[in-house]
Amino acid sequence: MPTIFFYGPELDREKKKEMISSFTQTASKLTGIAESAFVVYLRPSGPENVGVGGQLLEELQKKQK
Amino acid sequence: MPTIFFYGPELDREKKKEMISSFTQTASKLTGIAESAFVVYLRPSGPENVGVGGQLLEELQKKQK
Amino acid sequence: MPTIFFYGPELDREKKKEMISSFTQTASKLTGIAESAFVVYLRPSGPENVGVGGQLLEELQKKQK
Amino acid sequence: MPTIFFYGPELDREKKKEMISSFTQTASKLTGIAESAFVVYLRPSGPENVGVGGQLLEELQKKQK
């Protein structure tokens, strides 16, 4: 039954698969709960909808370029 | 004030209405709080962003076909 | 795999059971996904940690008495 | 490390910036934690995915027009 949410950048398909696989294996090993019981939600969040340190991430990224 | 989040597949309009109505009625009855105070968020999550048992749901669904 | 979160008052055991059962049945029927795949998290939130309309719920409840 | 989630309507860029800035300043002042440690997630939720008082927000808004 455990559930993991990841809020972060959009990833390509291979990276999604690796993240889901790794999170599930780690959490299954540490909790002793079967991998089949785990659900992982990837919740992409674009830089136009994230604030870091009080500033819009989209603007922080522009400044860094 | 209670708030309900549903993470699952995208639903059509009639099903959304029925889910919101049913969740709210049930929760209002059980808590004794007026239905008007309830908010339900439907948060669709496509199979390309969900992992079940360590695998991407999108791939699990392909295999089942 | 669908997941439901309920943020609201603490409930007694029988009400928790009824909420979980009802939410799951409704959501299973509407999504066509087996009940066994659903997880419901009840996340109790006391009135000292909720704000409604800009005021602490704990204080709103005192005024209503 | 504190994290703030806002579930509500989509906002334009200037309003997003002001919300992120204001939430972060307020929370930094009240917690005593540096602004740089705060992350704010704006999670837009359209009226077709929100229920208020048991009804789809999209339909409530139509009735009000």
Add this chain to the structure above:
Amino acid sequence: MPTIFFYGPELDREKKKEMISSFTQTASKLTGIAESAFVVYLRPSGPENVGVGGQLLEELQKKQK
């Protein structure tokens, strides 16, 4: 209907009230939605349940003392 979640340290009562009041006023002004429709959930998270930069916050705080 907008909803705000704050994940961070436990606060005393006066600070909770100020956070709820400030978040609600700001968000009401920026969205044009009445303050009465806003709910804020304060979700305290102790340093034994938070990881920052890959380390348990509780241990990071010990090192800083």
Add this chain to the structure above:
Amino acid sequence: MPTIFFYGPELDREKKKEMISSFTQTASKLTGIAESAFVVYLRPSGPENVGVGGQLLEELQKKQK
């Protein structure tokens, strides 16, 4: 800025540390974002507040004994 939430059983301190460390390393590697930017929230959820397959987890666990 990415943020990970884990909803599951309470873990002991060493397991918490390993979960936080592993999740952060994996996610940092896959996103290319520095580990220092990651926050992990462990949100313990007791079996009296979780429903699986429409039943209270606490009761499912009793039956299994």
